[in-house]
Amino acid sequence: MKGLRSWPVLLAVLVASLAILAIGSTGAMTPIRGGASVAVAPVQYAVQALLRTVGDILRAPRDLQMLRTENERLQQQVDELTYRLALQHEIEIENEHLRELLNLRDQTPEIFGPQADLLAAEVIGRDPTNLLHFLTIDRGSQDGLRPGMPVITARGLVGQIDQVRPTSATVKLLTDSTSSVSALIQRSRATGVVQGIQGSTGDSLLMGYMPQTEGIAQVGDLVLTSGLGGHFPRRLLIGQITQVRRRDVDMFQEAIVRPAVDLGQLEMVIIVRYFTPIGVDAPTPTSAPVP
Amino acid sequence: MKVYLSAPLLFLLAVLQVTLMAGVAVAGVRPDLVSAAVVCWALLKGPTEGAIWGLLGGLALDLLSGSPFGMHCFVLTLVGTLAGFGAALIPSEHALLVPGMSLLCTIVEQGADVWLLRRAGWPLQWGSVLVTVVVPVAVLNLLLTVALYPLMGLLHRHTAHEELDW
Numbered sequence: 240m241k242g243l244r245s246w247p248v249l250l251a252v253l254v255a256s257l258a259i260l261a262i263g264s265t266g267a268m269t270p271i272r273g274g275a276s277v278a279v280a281p282v283q284y285a286v287q288a289l290l291r292t293v294g295d296i297l298r299a300p301r302d303l304q305m306l307r308t309e310n311e312r313l314q315q316q317v318d319e320l321t322y323r324l325a326l327q328h329e330i331e332i333e334n335e336h337l338r339e340l341l342n343l344r345d346q347t348p349e350i351f352g353p354q355a356d357l358l359a360a361e362v363i364g365r366d367p368t369n370l371l372h373f374l375t376i377d378r379g380s381q382d383g384l385r386p387g388m389p390v391i392t393a394r395g396l397v398g399q400i401d402q403v404r405p406t407s408a409t410v411k412l413l414t415d416s417t418s419s420v421s422a423l424i425q426r427s428r429a430t431g432v433v434q435g436i437q438g439s440t441g442d443s444l445l446m447g448y449m450p451q452t453e454g455i456a457q458v459g460d461l462v463l464t465s466g467l468g469g470h471f472p473r474r475l476l477i478g479q480i481t482q483v484r485r486r487d488v489d490m491f492q493e494a495i496v497r498p499a500v501d502l503g504q505l506e507m508v509i510i511v512r513y514f515t516p517i518g519v520d521a522p523t524p525t526s527a528p529v530p
Numbered sequence: 531m532k533v534y535l536s537a538p539l540l541f542l543l544a545v546l547q548v549t550l551m552a553g554v555a556v557a558g559v560r561p562d563l564v565s566a567a568v569v570c571w572a573l574l575k576g577p578t579e580g581a582i583w584g585l586l587g588g589l590a591l592d593l594l595s596g597s598p599f600g601m602h603c604f605v606l607t608l609v610g611t612l613a614g615f616g617a618a619l620i621p622s623e624h625a626l627l628v629p630g631m632s633l634l635c636t637i638v639e640q641g642a643d644v645w646l647l648r649r650a651g652w653p654l655q656w657g658s659v660l661v662t663v664v665v666p667v668a669v670l671n672l673l674l675t676v677a678l679y680p681l682m683g684l685l686h687r688h689t690a691h692e693e694l695d696w
Contacts, residue, residue, distance in 0.1 A: 245578050246578070248578050248582070249577055249578040249581050249611065252578070252581040252582055252584075252585050252607060253581060253607060253608075253611065255585060255607075256581075256584070256585050256588065256600070256603050256604040256607035256608075257604060259589070259592075259599070259600040259603045259604065260598075260599075260600030260601065260603065260604040260646075261600070262599075262600065263592070263598060263599030263600030263601070263603075264598060264599075264600065264650070268592075268599040268600065269599070272592070272593055272599055275593045276593065279545075279593055279594060282545055283545055283548065283549060283594070286545050286546070286549050286550075287549045290549055290550055290553070294553070363549070364545075364548035364549055364552070364594060365548055365549075365552040366548070366595055366596050366597070367544065367547045367548050367551075367562070367564070367591045367594060367595050367602070368562075368595065368597060368602075368643055369558075369559045369560060369663045369667055370640075370643055370644060370647055370652070370654060370659065370663060371595075371596055371597055371647070371652070373595075373596035375548065375594070375596075401596055402596055409596040411596070416652055416653050416654060417651065417652055417653065436658075437653055437654055437655045437658055437659070442558060503555065503558075
């Protein structure tokens with residue numbers, strides 16, 4: 240049979256893959272994954288930056304197609320301008336992100352408490368499988384990140400830090416099926432739990448465990464973090480209700496929530512390294528939320 | 531192909547999978563570049579090289595993923611082996627070899643992923659995952675594999691004299 244002359248090698252490879260899976264399930268591979276990420280993260284960062292630049296440069300000439308055909312003599316100048324335009328566009332986007340971060344910092348005493356500590360990070364990758372909803376960011380334990388720290392943008396909640404490596408970390412998005420956040424509906428103040436929807440492609444969330452009282456959840460209502468449990472700051476925007484499911488036979492009613500943040504288009508995020516959990520008046524450095 | 535050439539190639543494909551492929555999502559799902567490469571190589575070279583490519587590609591994905599370590603490694607090794615045996619049993623000139631094996635391998639891969647993730651505590655439901663992930667990914671992977679197969683054929687011809695060894 241083709242390629243099966245070396246069947247002992249095939250057997251060894253199959254056994255090796257099974258052994259790696261078994262060892263991985265014990266957590267013994269975590270240091271290796273962490274160590275490897277030190278080398279991998281810069282490569283990821285470089286490839287991502289290259290792809291963004293190439294994408295921008297490819298898009299920009301298309302917009303200038305008419306001008307190019309009208310004046311061939313200016314071709315070289317147009318190319319140069321296009322390149323500069325792409326760079327400028329990148330700078331504008333970065334400025335916008337930084338401006339949003341500044342606005343967010345102004346709000347920190349109200350939302351995060353007086354000693355809030357925020358850190359910006361760049362998205363350098365997404366989980367390879369469609370079954371999990373994770374991001375990889377360019378900050379890690381060297382930047383003081385720990386599992387469970389909330390991750391946000393100026394538009395609202397993104398998720399929380401899951402695995403931390405020296406120079407990178409994975410962020411579990413709100414839409415992952417293992418994610419859950421204590422939430423409240425802004426208008427009615429009804430509380431519930433917002434979770435990722437199993438098998439979803441990441442464009443909606445499920446808010447459950449709400450009492451059956453009629454009218455507490457309506458289409459268009461805004462959903463915020465409640466702060467209960469101390470894992471997330473309160474009053475962070477999660478999303479907007481797009482559908483309410485209420486059946487008399489159920490103990491609770493449910494609502495479908497569209498995330499406020501477009502989780503598929505994230506380029507920069509903000510990690511809340513420290514915030515004052517709800518009901519804590521005098522925060523201390525050791526009172527940071529621990530998952 | 532020597533392993534010191536295969537490993538960087540598969541690592542590069544894994545990096546492209548988590549960066550470039552994130553931008554080509556259709557209906558919320560992305561094609562699986564590494565899986566497609568493993569299936570193509572296994573169809574060209576047989577189960578042993580398919581399994582080795584699966585092992586190396588899976589390791590690269592495990593380093594870049596938030597999933598339980600070893601999941602991609604194990605599943606892609608199985609996929610490489612399966613595709614290799616498929617190629618050994620079906621005549622290589624059969625028109626349905628590449629699309630058929632791509633569909634079968636994607637379904638096996640996604641099924642094994644779901645099974646392992648459920649064992650690791652992810653509350654995934656077979657029914658909803660089948661509709662929202664497995665079927666769309668199978669279609670996208672089929673298109674990607676059909677496009678990638680001729681390129682892998684070129685690589686195969688360039689390295690035909692080499693048996694993959696360590």
